[in-house]
Amino acid sequence: MPLEPPRNAEYLIAAYVVTTVILLGYWLRLWRKSRKA
Amino acid sequence: MSAPVISLEVARRITHRGLALSAAALLGLALVYVLALGYTPVEARQGLAQKIFYLHVPAAWSALLAFSLVGFASALYLWLHDPRLDRFAAASAEVGVAFSAVMLTTGPIWAKPIWGTWWTWDARLTLTLFLFFLFVGYLVLRAAVQDPSERARFSAVVGILGMLLVPFIHLSVYLFRTLHPQPIVLKPSAPSLPPEMLRTLLISFAVFTLLYVGFVTARYGLALAEEARDAA
Numbered sequence: 001m002p003l004e005p006p007r008n009a010e011y012l013i014a015a016y017v018v019t020t021v022i023l024l025g026y027w028l029r030l031w032r033k034s035r036k037a
Numbered sequence: 038m039s040a041p042v043i044s045l046e047v048a049r050r051i052t053h054r055g056l057a058l059s060a061a062a063l064l065g066l067a068l069v070y071v072l073a074l075g076y077t078p079v080e081a082r083q084g085l086a087q088k089i090f091y092l093h094v095p096a097a098w099s100a101l102l103a104f105s106l107v108g109f110a111s112a113l114y115l116w117l118h119d120p121r122l123d124r125f126a127a128a129s130a131e132v133g134v135a136f137s138a139v140m141l142t143t144g145p146i147w148a149k150p151i152w153g154t155w156w157t158w159d160a161r162l163t164l165t166l167f168l169f170f171l172f173v174g175y176l177v178l179r180a181a182v183q184d185p186s187e188r189a190r191f192s193a194v195v196g197i198l199g200m201l202l203v204p205f206i207h208l209s210v211y212l213f214r215t216l217h218p219q220p221i222v223l224k225p226s227a228p229s230l231p232p233e234m235l236r237t238l239l240i241s242f243a244v245f246t247l248l249y250v251g252f253v254t255a256r257y258g259l260a261l262a263e264e265a266r267d268a269a
Contacts (some may be wrong), residue, residue: 006084008150014088015146016070019096019139020141021246023066026135027059030255034052037045 041269043268048089048261055255062248069244069263070222072237089147095245097165101203103249104172108200111193123189126196128256130175132249137169151215160213165205171199
């Protein structure tokens with residue numbers, strides 16, 4: 001009988017959201033600084 | 038070495054080039070999300086949480102690349118006293134801290150459903166956390182020292198010490214008993230992954246490397262612009 005994968009989508013979503021927030025947030029920080037430069 | 042005259046226009050052009058490159062890489066990251074969620078198979082034992090690995094591993098790669106290059110640029114700075122090397126080291130350290138933040142948050146989010154705990158004080162995790170704190174300290178040191186030549190010298194020493202941790206972190210899974218998975222791509226034998234997973238991971242590596250180059254270029258341009266304003 002094939003193994004049923006565990007259900008843990010919430011961790012996947014959390015990791016993808018956190019990554020997006022950090023990397024997009026850093027890009028926005030650099031962009032805002034560039035407007036002042 | 039005497040500092041060359043910096044044009045504000047050149048600094049702005051470098052910054053915009055870096056921002057454009059990193060924006061393109063962020064679009065590439067969106068493609069990685071699509072591939073990871075829609076193209077790669079669901080791993081039987083770990084379920085969907087395994088897909089965190091398409092972000093965690095490339096983020097770790099970019100962070101360790103960034104900190105290694107800080108060390109190399111710092112060593113070269115102490116030898117050549119070229120301010121471009123110091124500027125690059127500072128940019129790479131800041132970007133490395135951003136990638137470390139991704140690595141140190143996605144790691145525990147993966148660990149909770151797989152290991153049953155957010156964190157364990159094993160060699161790789163502990164060394165990685167130390168590396169993160171060391172480079173946060175590096176940035177604090179740079180902000181605290183006003184004299185540019187002293188700041189470059191002091192931070193170069195910290196940057197070299199930080200770089201020395203990188204090989205220990207990579208080899209820690211071989212040197213110590215650890216819960217952390219063994220390398221699956223950067224190892225002496227061939228990568229041990231199904232083709233869809235390997236392809237997606239390699240694309241993610243390319244995207245995170247491009248993101249690193251774009252961020253560092255933008256950060257370098259901003260530092261140049263700041264120096265140009267101070268010199269004016």
